Amino acid sequence: MALIVQKFGGSSVADADRLRNVASIIAETYRAGNDVVVVVSAQGDTTDDLIAKAKELNESPSRREMDVLLSAGEQMSCALLAITIEKMGLPVCSLLGWQAGFQTTSAYGIARIKNVKADRIRIELDKKNIVVVAGFQGICKYDDITTLGRGGSDTSAVAIAAAMHADRCQIYTDVEGVYTADPRKIKGAVKLSEITYDEMLELATLGAQVLNNRSVEMAKKYGVVLEVLSSMKRVPGTIVKEVVSVEKMLVRGVTKDVNVARISVLGVPDVPGIAFKIFSKIAAKNINVDIILQSVGRDGTKDIAFTVSRDHAQTAMELLGDSFELLRGKTVLCDTDVAKISIVGAGMETHPGTAAKMFEALYEADINIQMIATSEIKISVLIDAKDADRAVDSVHRAFVPEDLVL
Ligand code: ADP
Ligand code: ASP
Ligand code: MG
Numbered sequence: 001m002a003l004i005v006q007k008f009g010g011s012s013v014a015d016a017d018r019l020r021n022v023a024s025i026i027a028e029t030y031r032a033g034n035d036v037v038v039v040v041s042a043q044g045d046t047t048d049d050l051i052a053k054a055k056e057l058n059e060s061p062s063r064r065e066m067d068v069l070l071s072a073g074e075q076m077s078c079a080l081l082a083i084t085i086e087k088m089g090l091p092v093c094s095l096l097g098w099q100a101g102f103q104t105t106s107a108y109g110i111a112r113i114k115n116v117k118a119d120r121i122r123i124e125l126d127k128k129n130i131v132v133v134a135g136f137q138g139i140c141k142y143d144d145i146t147t148l149g150r151g152g153s154d155t156s157a158v159a160i161a162a163a164m165h166a167d168r169c170q171i172y173t174d175v176e177g178v179y180t181a182d183p184r185k186i187k188g189a190v191k192l193s194e195i196t197y198d199e200m201l202e203l204a205t206l207g208a209q210v211l212n213n214r215s216v217e218m219a220k221k222y223g224v225v226l227e228v229l230s231s232m233k234r235v236p237g238t239i240v241k242e243v244v245s246v247e248k249m250l251v252r253g254v255t256k257d258v259n260v261a262r263i264s265v266l267g268v269p270d271v272p273g274i275a276f277k278i279f280s281k282i283a284a285k286n287i288n289v290d291i292i293l294q295s296v297g298r299d300g301t302k303d304i305a306f307t308v309s310r311d312h313a314q315t316a317m318e319l320l321g322d323s324f325e326l327l328r329g330k331t332v333l334c335d336t337d338v339a340k341i342s343i344v345g346a347g348m349e350t351h352p353g354t355a356a357k358m359f360e361a362l363y364e365a366d367i368n369i370q371m372i373a374t375s376e377i378k379i380s381v382l383i384d385a386k387d388a389d390r391a392v393d394s395v396h397r398a399f400v401p402e403d404l405v406l
Pocket of ligand 2: 136
């Protein structure tokens with residue numbers, strides 16, 4: 001007998017038929033003699049719909065109230081799934097985040113899990129119940145409901161698997177696994193049978209929505225092996241783990257991130273401390289800066305450009321506005337018509353020429369590069385948003401052979 005955590009995303013539980021399908025997967029696992037803990041997301045577009053409802057009434061609702069609202073999506077789906085399982089004649093118990101022991105920070109909307117006190121889940125498993133937990137939510141020290149940020153149910157599942165030392169953690173979704181690019185957009189995207197935590201973390205952070213990046217981070221930290229697979233088609237998925245045995249491909253994935261904005265600060269003094277002062281101001285508000293470019297100084301001045309996520313662009317602009325004495329009278333520009341295209345692969349570390357090959361693919365598609373950033377296992381470029389899909393396609397074709405089967 002094993003303890004298996006199964007997470008089902010929004011499209012997997014979107015309607016009655018899908019709920020019945022998911023219930024049958026769970027039932028099969030349970031009837032095979034396993035303890036089963038299920039984590040669910042809100043159905044279909046529920047979270048987006050709830051956000052739209054709130055915005056109709058208040059353009060900037062407080063994050064606390066938004067968490068009360070958004071957690072309702074997962075509250076509904078976990079009850080509906082439990083009700084579907086009940087109908088199959090199996091013992092089941094649904095638990096909301098707080099009941100399942102999810103203790104989080106009080107950063108509403110982007111709370112981090114501090115601890116999963118899984119006692120109640122254990123009690124229910126001992127009673128031979130299938131346990132269905134509402135993903136994406138927890139409770140903070142003020143006894144308020146919190147949510148974990150978009151895509152947070154993946155992290156809920158990994159956190160339970162880590163806390164309970166589960167034997168398996170399966171992330172069921174609407175594609176068959178992790179691909180070399182978004183299989184819904186890129187013809188010829190290839191399913192990876194295995195991928196390392198580090199590669200998956202980069203892919204997730206750089207735009208491959210299939211797994212939430214915090215969930216991968218947590219899986220790596222606690223050594224939780226993840227299996228990403230389809231809830232609709234019973235075929236092997238992708239295993240995410242520390243070391244992979246498959247032959248190394250140079251590039252394991254190509255991603256697109258349109259949630260990005262470029263901020264340019266023009267004509268700042270070319271003296272020590274300028275970058276420090278600008279970026280510490282941004283960091284104090286917990287805004288993550290990604291690609292940074294500083295021009296060569298000329299006539300005592302220089303330009304600094306950097307990218308932030310689009311959600312943070314306005315706050316960043318306000319921070320660098322006239323109230324910031326250092327930049328008073330300087331030109332600060334924000335461009336949201338940009339996209340970040342990245343390639344990821346542990347193999348590229350020891351393979352010179354990878355960047356040149358990527359740039360060649362962009363050149364062939366007649367796409368201009370605005371900024372470049374590299375690390376050992378990734379190369380990112382910033383380009384015009386309108387070119388993003390063509391760029392992914394061209395770069396993917398340059399690195400992933402059409403007849404590749406993994
Ligand atoms: P869920 O609702 O199950 O959490 P998501 O919509 O969050 O599912 O993530 C699955 C989606 O991620 C897929 O439908 C696919 O379009 C997208 N995706 C983007 N990049 C990739 C990739 N490299 N591999 C697989 N899916 C990807
Ligand atoms: N329902 C939440 C969202 O749409 C959490 C999740 O699906 O993982 O982001
Ligand atoms: Mg998701």
